[in-house]
Amino acid sequence: MAAAAVRPYRLLVKFGRRRSDARTLVAQTVLMVEQSAFRFRSPDMFGSAGYHVRVFRPTVERPILIVGDLGNHPAASVTNRFDEVGAIVTESLFGIPGVAAEALREVGRWILYYPDGAFGPSMMEDFTETWFEQGRSPQHPVLRSNHLSRDEVEESVGGPVRAWRARQYHPDRLAARGITVRRITA
Numbered sequence: 001m002a003a004a005a006v007r008p009y010r011l012l013v014k015f016g017r018r019r020s021d022a023r024t025l026v027a028q029t030v031l032m033v034e035q036s037a038f039r040f041r042s043p044d045m046f047g048s049a050g051y052h053v054r055v056f057r058p059t060v061e062r063p064i065l066i067v068g069d070l071g072n073h074p075a076a077s078v079t080n081r082f083d084e085v086g087a088i089v090t091e092s093l094f095g096i097p098g099v100a101a102e103a104l105r106e107v108g109r110w111i112l113y114y115p116d117g118a119f120g121p122s123m124m125e126d127f128t129e130t131w132f133e134q135g136r137s138p139q140h141p142v143l144r145s146n147h148l149s150r151d152e153v154e155e156s157v158g159g160p161v162r163a164w165r166a167r168q169y170h171p172d173r174l175a176a177r178g179i180t181v182r183r184i185t186a
Helices: 002-015 082-094 101-107 150-157 171-176
Strands: 025-034 048-056 064-069 109-114 126-133 142-148 180-184
Touching: 025 082, 025 171, 048 082, 064 082, 064 150, 082 101, 082 109, 082 180, 101 109, 101 126, 126 150, 142 150, 171 180
Parallel strands: 025 180, 064 109
Antiparallel strands: 025 048, 048 064, 109 126, 126 142
């Protein structure tokens, strides 16, 4: 009897991944952004970058946007280009062009997502709320962030948030699951 009580715990640890998102998920897409669409040029050539965007509306307040990095070159990671990716997301999903970095927080609550194994087998899943605040001058807003636990994210969106592993978190695999892929060019 004791072995039977232990077995479900082991299964939950091994297979307890969230298989679907909460009912508050209202939109989901993959954005494939050509390097030329970014406002700031990088000395590193990376061609295009992929971002998985999930929009949740748990209340009538601002939406919660979870933006996942799809194994991009470091020069195109959502962390390094949050202001530009945020502006591209607000234009392509909400039809609001030219949103300044410090105004992204008015559009929604932004959470950056990296799946298990994104930077090697030892990296665990990561959720980071990210926003800009006014800096010393309008030309230099200050990037702020706060790491969140899965429980905090799920409480915010009002239910489960699908978990991914790095080897599955790829534009082609997401498209095979029926998620729309949008191409963004200059």
